[in-house]
Amino acid sequence: xxWYLKVLKQYADFKGRxxxxxxxxxxxxxxxxxxGIMGLALGLEMPxxxxxxxxxxxxVLVPGIAVGVRRMHDVGKSGxxxxxxxxxxxxxxxxxxxGDNKWxxxxxxxxxxLNEIGVSEA
Numbered sequence: 001x002x003w004y005l006k007v008l009k010q011y012a013d014f015k016g017r018x019x020x021x022x023x024x025x026x027x028x029x030x031x032x033x034x035x036g037i038m039g040l041a042l043g044l045e046m047p048x049x050x051x052x053x054x055x056x057x058x059x060v061l062v063p064g065i066a067v068g069v070r071r072m073h074d075v076g077k078s079g080x081x082x083x084x085x086x087x088x089x090x091x092x093x094x095x096x097x098x099g100d101n102k103w104x105x106x107x108x109x110x111x112x113x114l115n116e117i118g119v120s121e122a
Contacts, residue, residue: 016073030064
């Protein structure tokens with residue numbers, strides 16, 4: 001859940017890098033919440049809850065794109081690669097580019113993995 005909150009704290013931050021764990025944890029929690037709301041709407045037979053699902057999806061659209069762009073940066077590609085259908089999935093599963101690249105330092109640091117959540121570098 002910390003990774004999900006980290007992405008929400010960096011709501012529209014398209015600079016920097018995001019490691020695989022951050023990207024996929026956000027994706028996982030996003031799917032769980034979306035399907036949870038839809039399941040509740042179907043289970044309780046309340047169509048008004050499906051509107052809540054749409055509002056939630058719109059609310060996390062920008063953070064989802066931002067973490068995707070940062071994920072592309074982490075593998076050494078431009079954020080525009082997010083628009084290429086199959087290749088972006090391959091890149092999202094690829095390991096980080098070692099060391100620094102033009103988008104910043106490698107976020108994969110075993111010493112302070114969760115200590116730096118939500119802290120941006122100047």
